[in-house]
Amino acid sequence: MIRRQARLRREYIYRKSIEDRERTILEKKQRLRSALDENKQIPSDLQDDAIPIQKTLDWDYEDFTGNTTHIDDEYKWAGVEDPKIMVTTSRDPSSKLKQFAKEVRLLFPNSQRINRGNYEIKQLVDACRSNDVTDLIIVQEHRGVPDGLVICHLPYGPTAYFNLSNVVMRHDIPDTGTMSEAYPHLIFNNFSSKLGNRVKSILKYLYPVPKEDSRRIMTFSNDDDFISFRHHVYKKVDGGKDIELEEVGPRFEMKVYQIILGTLDTVSSSDVEWVYRPYMNTAKKRKFLTNE
Incomplete structure (x- = not known):
């Protein structure tokens, strides 16, 4: 093997x-x-x-x-087979990070959460490969505040690293009901550049194809390279003429800072597809996820 x-x-x-x-x-x-x-x-x-x-x-x-490109190899089963996702945390997670990992697990259909324990990255990746897992998601924290998200596509990559900010847990949002586990419709706004389409593909293929009658919506809206994530369900009112949105959370902002053409266990030997550098701040109006 x-x-x-x-x-x-x-x-x-x-x-x-x-x-x-x-x-x-x-x-x-x-x-x-x-x-x-x-x-x-x-x-x-x-x-x-x-x-x-x-x-x-x-x-x-x-x-x-x-x-065809390597992207066609990476996502050749997209839309044919539903993704299978594993969610875990960094080492020694706080109670808040554990709670956030549970909520992240509910965001992705066909996903499971495992306790990190003493598992090393290579052990996690090997276990995911042997169980036909398509994506490994690791949530990270700093002083008890979730601040990082790593998405590793299996078996060959890519691996995308995101910063998280303004994280609001779903239980901190007033009047939230039970979370639907239906396959959601996805809305992507303002991903028009080559990098934007790449990030869009990485996020989009985490979800299976939804049914037409699904009333669950997940929105990824890019504004100045910060991706705002929102999670809603809707219901029809006034005889079906209008709809009413209800936020069910969680909500957070994401910013990609690195994409590598490999998996987490081959980071040292994998090519870097894109990385955010400090000198990129010199152009204040420069945007990476759009063509503006």
């Missing part, structure tokens, strides 16, 4: 390693096609390769958008 996992991992890394070359070729094709369609001069950096590239254009569909 260990040798098979290693072989599959090597095959995945190889497929990922040739993506940059294929992406460069695709970009050249698109630029050349655009120049020919608009009857413009071929860009100088494409003139030497223009004839070989033009011969390959006839083999592409007109609406050809590109080759």
Whole structure:
């Protein structure tokens, strides 16, 4: 089993390693096609390769958008099989973090929570792989306040790290009833950049496909790279003409600060897909999750 996992991992890394070359070729094709369609001069950096590239254009569909990527390998069963999620905490969790982990477990259908105990990261990941778990979620804290969320997609990654702030437990929200466990509808707002779509995919594929009559809604709204999470249920009023939202919690703000192309047990040897750096603060209006 260990040798098979290693072989599959090597095959995945190889497929990922040739993506940059294929992406460069695709970009050249698109630029050349655009120049020919608009009857413009071929860009100088494409003139030497223009004839070989033009011969390959006839083999592409007109609406050809590109080759498959490592993202297609990561989420190849999305929408076909429901995700299976394991939720746990960092070492020696406080009572508040334990309570927050219970509430996080209720946010994801088909999820289970386990006590961290003395388990190491590699033991957790191996146990999840052997039980066909698709995602491992770890909640973290600082001085009793939940402040971190790690989402590790299995078996090969990616792993996304989020900061949490303004965490409000569902029992701190007045007039909250019992939490529905129906498959929720998802609302994503303001995720328009390449990184935004990547983060959207990581979050979206944690949930199974909902039924049309589900009245549970989860909202991820991006504002200045802070993702506000809200959880509501709705009911119809006035004969079904209007709807009334009821917040059931919990609520918090998320901010992604790192994405790696690997799992938690291979952090040291995995490529970093994106990481937030201190110098990025120099442009005050710079936004990463949107194209603004």
